[in-house]
Amino acid sequence: MLHRGHCLPPTTGPTTSITVLDSEAKTRLDFTTNMTKQPSNKPLVAILMGSDSDWPVMNAAADALAEFGIASEAKVISAHRTPRDLEQYASGARERGLRVFICGAGGAAHLPGVTAAFTTLPVIGVPIMGKALDGMDSLLSIVQMPPGVPVATVGINAARNAGLLAAQILGTGDDALQKKLDQFKLKLAEESRAKNKTLAA
Ligand code: RP5
Numbered sequence: 001m002l003h004r005g006h007c008l009p010p011t012t013g014p015t016t017s018i019t020v021l022d023s024e025a026k027t028r029l030d031f032t033t034n035m036t037k038q039p040s041n042k043p044l045v046a047i048l049m050g051s052d053s054d055w056p057v058m059n060a061a062a063d064a065l066a067e068f069g070i071a072s073e074a075k076v077i078s079a080h081r082t083p084r085d086l087e088q089y090a091s092g093a094r095e096r097g098l099r100v101f102i103c104g105a106g107g108a109a110h111l112p113g114v115t116a117a118f119t120t121l122p123v124i125g126v127p128i129m130g131k132a133l134d135g136m137d138s139l140l141s142i143v144q145m146p147p148g149v150p151v152a153t154v155g156i157n158a159a160r161n162a163g164l165l166a167a168q169i170l171g172t173g174d175d176a177l178q179k180k181l182d183q184f185k186l187k188l189a190e191e192s193r194a195k196n197k198t199l200a201a
Helices: 052-067 083-091 109-116 133-143 159-171 177-201
Strands: 016-023 027-034 043-048 072-076 100-106 121-129
Touching: 027 109, 043 052, 043 083, 043 109, 043 159, 052 072, 052 100, 052 109, 052 121, 083 109, 100 109, 100 133, 100 159, 109 133, 121 133, 121 159, 159 177
Parallel strands: 016 072, 043 072, 043 100, 100 121
Antiparallel strands: 016 027
């Protein structure tokens, strides 16, 4: 069952498409969420998650990408519930113009690793904190990949960092994007220095 309520940030603006792929139930739902800034082109980043219950966390990856004008597409595809959909999606991603995967999953979190098995595009894994074990199960499932099949794992629930890392990967081949990333770093440093003023007050 879908829980669309928690997948739908309000307001207006550009969109990230969320699709639930379920070949057995022949269910396909597309709906849109609003990002803070306008990504203009075809999606370069695939944001996959094992369930729509992951979206409140994974949403931050889409937001981070949108801040840099990078279009993404977000989909629910499960390594366990819809493995054939995952093979199809991941193996054709490069041809469709995608360049980086961000995959979030909780519990026995095999989505990033199985995605990496089907593509040579870089895969960033986001361990989602589930209802048990404080997310350590997700973290260890994602980070301990076998030699030859890397997944770049960010912190538990650290979807924003996953979005930023994807932007940095794309920035290696895009001067305009690299400039935005440089500006972002400068702003981050300014914000950090400004914290001293708060301490002094
Ligand atoms: C994982 O199981 C998903 O990534 C999610 O984090 C977790 C729970 O899924 P639901 O029961 O909410 O569908 O596969």
